[in-house]
Amino acid sequence: MSGAAPGRAAGPDGAGPPWPLLLGVRHHGPGSARAVRAALDACEPGAVLIEGPPEADALVEFAGQEGMRPPVALLAHAVSDPGQAAFWPLAGFSPEWVAIRWALSRGVPVRFIDLPAANSLAMAGRTEGDPAEGPLEEAAEDPAGRVRVDPMGVLAETAGYDDPERWWEDVVEHRGTGAEGGGAAGWADAVGPFAALGEAMAVLRAEYGHGGHEHDAVREAHMRLRLREARREFGDRVAVVCGAWHVPALAGRATVTADRGLLKGLPKVKAELSWVPWTHRRLARHSGYGAGIASPGWYSHLFHAADRPLERWLTKVAGLLRAEDFAVSSAHVIEAVRLAETLAAVRGRPLAGLAETTDAVRAVMCEGSDVPLALVHDRLVVGDVLGEVPEAAPAAPLQRDLARTQRSLRLKPEALERDLELDLRKETDAARSRLLHRLRLLGVDWGTPAASRGSTGTFRETWRLRWEPELSVRVAEAGVWGTTVLSAATTRAEAKAVDATALGEVTDLAERCLLAALPDALPVVMRALADRAALDADVGQLAQALPALVRSVRYGDVRGTDTAALAEVAVGLAERVLVGLPPACFGLDADGAAEMRGHLEAVHRAVGLLSEIRADGAESPDGGGGKDGGGGKDGGLRGRWLAVLRALAERDGVSGLIRGRAARLLLDDGRLAEGEAARLMALVLSPGTAPAEAASWIEGFVGGGAGGGMLLVHDERLLGLLDSWLTGVPAEAFTDVLPLLRRTFAAYDAGVRRTLGELVRRGPAADQGPRPVGDPPAPGFGPGLDEDRAAAVLPTVRLLLGLDAQHDNEGNHENQYGTEVPG
Template sequence: MSSESNMSADHTIGRTPTGSEQNEDFHVFGIRHLSPAGAHHLLSFLDTIQPTAILVEGPSDASGVIAQLTSRGVVPPIAILAYTDQLPIRTLLYPLAEYSPEYQAFVWANRHGVHTEFIDLPSETALALHEQRRAWRTNSLLAEDEQEDQQDELEAGQSAAAVENGLQAYLRKQNERYEHIAELAGEPSYDAYWERHFEHNLQKDAYRHAVYEFSAQMRELSELDEREHDAAETAYNEIREAYMRRRIQEVLQAGHAPNKVVVVTGAHHASALDLRFPVMTDKQHASLPKVPTKLTLMPYSFYKLSTHSGYGAGNQAPAYFTLFWECLQKGDLSQLPSLYFSHVAARLREQGNFRSTAALIEAVRLAEALASLQGGSQPTWQDLRDAAVVCLGYGELSTIADALARTDVGTAIGSLPEGVSQTPIQDDMNRELKRLKLEKYKSTVAVTLQLDLRENRRVQSEEAAFIDLKRSVLLHRLELLGINFARKQRVNQEAASWAEHWVLQWTPEAEIQVVESTLKGETIELAAAFVLNERLESCVDIAESSKLIRLACDCGIPKLMEQARNTLQELAVDAGNFNQIASSAYDLSVLIQYGSLRKIETDSLIPLLQQLFLRGALLLSDAANCNDDASKGVVDAIQTLHGVAQEHFEIVDDGLWLQKLHELSSRDDRNAKCSGFAFAILLERNEVSEEQSAQEVSRRLSPGIPTDLGAGWFEGLSMRNRYALLSRLSLWRQLDNYMESLEEEQFHRSLVFLRRAFGSFEPREKAAIAEMMGDIWGVDTDQTGEMLQRPLSEEEKGKLDELNDFDFGDL
């Protein structure tokens, strides 16, 4: 079991029982979650006992979905998800693989018509106690801090961090104990120890008795540390075990013969499920805290089962243990090494790397030899990996790392058929994925999907003609809801307004995010509309409201698009932020230009765009009255508004815009970079004659102008169309004269801006400038190239060092 509290049934804390066997006649079968040998031995045990009731550790309120877990069409791995129905959402997960002993117990019970149920605390209590444990740990830490008088007050964030650090320290100590066991056994890790001594032991009843004794002794060894370091966790597990004993007692009282009842539980709890210990009373049961919760089923993945994703239930390699389980089902575990290496070789072959049959045979022999050195009859997963590195990777892990990952962890995900218990929004998403033929992208491997929003005239049905447009609507809704199944990529083509690139990747977290969205609506569309409406109600600036118009359009929710337009119109009346106005105008421009692609009416947006553009043009000069830090944002906004003017010249007042650019370019009391950028736009549009250009350059780059203003103006000039800039030789001649006229200190100061300006030029543009300057200096092209390519002399290096050490004062 896992949850926000990182619960792991193999490492929970409980009381140490006395005695190694219970005195009741019911049977306790301790297992390690996700243990193929545990599942194998459990099935054999069930065949022998032929129980009438199978009780399994797990949330008791999930007993109603057990029948669905084994219904036709269910493909593990899957998980039971419990979640609170109020914000903030807290979750508890109970994952199951095909080789999980619990899952196989359900399969056996379904096949034999046997009663089965979960017996652990219901999710409503487990999640409530989780919050209480966190609060208890925090309060304990605060009390200790007060006693030690280290500080007057511990902030909430600090206490939470300290609690987590303390818990992590405790878990590290627990892990150290397990690793010490591996060290004593001469194994490289605890997982290798467990596999060799428990998973490989196929003697009848050996697994059950060994797990029981191991659990009892480990509890005895760890009890003192557990009570000292995490009393909250100790108390929690005592509550769990008292509750499970109560449920066992209730089943016995219902008429099941004790010797026909089998309890399947995590190894740690096996020795505690003994009715000699106290059973939870009615009063204690009534006092259990509760928070409202709901349950659902969800597909899970091999990756999430592995410890690589943080779930530490003793299963680092779920794909490997699936092979292990297949061999156990065939009754021949000796096939596992050859099966494993053949899978690695197949993965390598997919990548274009081939391995011979002889190499596979040698790998099997080496793995068996490594196992024999440890006294084992079968190689462990670690033995197989080591042999693969030597024989298939030729000593290099990197050569076969990807193939090993696919063989060990795998990319498989589970699936649930229609009709299996899920939330309405999960059902809606599955229907949408099926309708839009996106089911194949529900994979743990990231896949790029390219969409063409235009009508496909080569197909007959309207559904097929606009399938990419409908896919886009769904993916935008998922992105709005924060469901990480779809991530939109930037398309660099300017003319590709109809193209969208998405990266699709399914994860259990994405499924949980879908479930969490059920609080916003029962369908993806309703949930997306809820989120948009919430953002609109809290919207206070025009930039956000214009983005919400685009979002509503992309998500195919015209009603909210109109609502967002009204919000923008109200906010635009008092808008005075030039940058926000430019951003809003751009969003409206895109919608007006490409709205037909999404089949939306955009005429109502035209007056709003005109209003914003007019306000932006009138604010241009005032916005440019800024410092260098703010100038970048203003320059970007100028560029944005100019793009709107070019794209919609028949709608907006382009003449007024050019007039305001002329005004800004000629003003000396505005930011020099902004003025230079405005002048660059006028140059590009041929609004400035050669004579006017020469006069302005001469005026801006004259010895009487402060160096930072002159060089800053040129930096702004260079930020626009480079071709227009490079085609004017007179400008570069004027810049050359300006640089020659500067005193040494002024020259150094100007380099700050000029180096920054030229730093954004591409290599070919820098080469063109060098050739142009060569012409001005009377140096031919070949000589210029040689000068640029030759190494720096010691004198030139010294000059650069001097420049780096130069004191730029207030710059």
């Protein structure tokens, strides 16, 4: 038979099953999995061949170990380019997985017979986005745009079904095998469905040829060669578990020479394979080998439910809804079962399928609402199951180090998205933070930073975690940088620093290095930072880079990192900003002025923070240089910055938006007396200033984002000036200034706008002079501050901010910056 196709041989006297036993299946079909198990029990082959990459033969033994929990996947990646990868996913209800476990439990040899991953990866090349899944022809769209045949869809349409999933459920999933307890059915009953499906596929192949799957000929030639090898090694009693589409090609006749000719000259790369965890959610994606299953959670239930699958499923649904505080009782379950069975009878289905159960759940348990039904679909129909791989399974060095670190930090990968709150004063939480930051630097986004619901101090971090199977490929890719997470992140940071072209990239990198605790990478990053800062003459770029740099110094102080050199660079960068910012504020259009206002605010915050930090990262002796900005280098820096703000606030030729914001920053900082602020406003709102420029100044001074509404509420003198100017704007100019004013005041809270309206209706004090005796003040405002009433709200404020819970034994608590202040 060396020159012929793998012919079929019957058992003794023609009484046994035809060998080799070709079991055509639907990937990840629980009905196919049950049928495969029944056929193997009935026929007891001497070897089992599986559609999959032959390089996985060395890994198949791990499938039988106790630590292996499906869903899992075989991951193949090119050694020279780990991002060039492919997956072969296997769920607990996959026919291939059932065949592997059956063979391992009985000591039967298992071989994979598909095209080697070394060839399929080279033929597919590297694609953008997610790695490919499984066989080459199903890993991507047809490049020529031709329609590929869906054999199940054609058979369903022929049978009069408009939904292939529903047809498959009726014909296969709801069909009993009679052999689930251990092979009670005869071989003819067990093999019969596979023979019928093979005949149907033969008709389809005769009609459609390769059906748009152009690489099938190459793959099937390799399958036939491997089948011949297995028959020479193990005899004719060989079972083949493969996609039903391939059965006619394996049963047909072809010469060894022809098959080898098809395989000659195929491109090849060096590939490595490993087991990785998979998820039900990933099985539900509509791409790749065996994927696109609409309901993996439902299929898993059908496969593992020993009896009464409908009742067990609806009980699961009720439990989920009750856990989410929906009023669902056992009576709902009973009624839902009855409705699902009735719907199945009316629709002519042998058993209630997913469509019937979904309709019953919507009507009985969800009261017609799709909102709780979406929860059922997400948690149960699809599911968040994440598989497990034993520690002994082969893995890249970086993957092993990551797994060890995850175990030591008790940070288990999970498919379900969850929030992780970290207190960086605790060593375990600090180590978790370092790991997540290092992984992000490597492009492994297991966790993403999220807004904290509690304290906003730098001792707190919140992460949103979710492990996706694709991250295994990212870990493999990151393996080129090092064998441990720390060494890989360090090398990657150094490479990014050398390749960075913009100052902002380097400052961001410096901040990430501090967060990830990469002290060995900091010298390289610091040199790159100094070089870029010296060459960058764009004040906007410098101003944009300064806040991140100052945050890095602050993080170093919080995390106990030596940031003296970083602080020196930050001070030097701030000096350059102080010199270059005033000239850069002249001659700007509206968009340029708006961008510069953002830089102004960012630099103001950065200088304020920098002034409180000595070059060695400790607090300055005078807490920031004192009110006059003196007291050392940082204090002098703050003083010079305030002088820059004053110059901008009073200088003609600078956009009103910038002048107004500079005046407001000075006022908020206590460096501009209220009378001086009123003088500046009066000058700007005088008849000599164009209405549009005056409106721009108002937006900068009392813009909604700066709390200007409360400033006007509490300073009726400023409100009176504004009211007088607004009522005196000429009619022809009012239309031009209205959009600016609307943008300014629309950002105020509703309560602030209402109070301002009441004050204006009553008439501001600036217009009325002293209020007559007995004249009631505006609602909520008295003649002075009532300290007792103000103090009454403090316990509630402390409770909302969580300050009481943060008291230590000495009565101190953490403020919003993460530092301890007296209670």
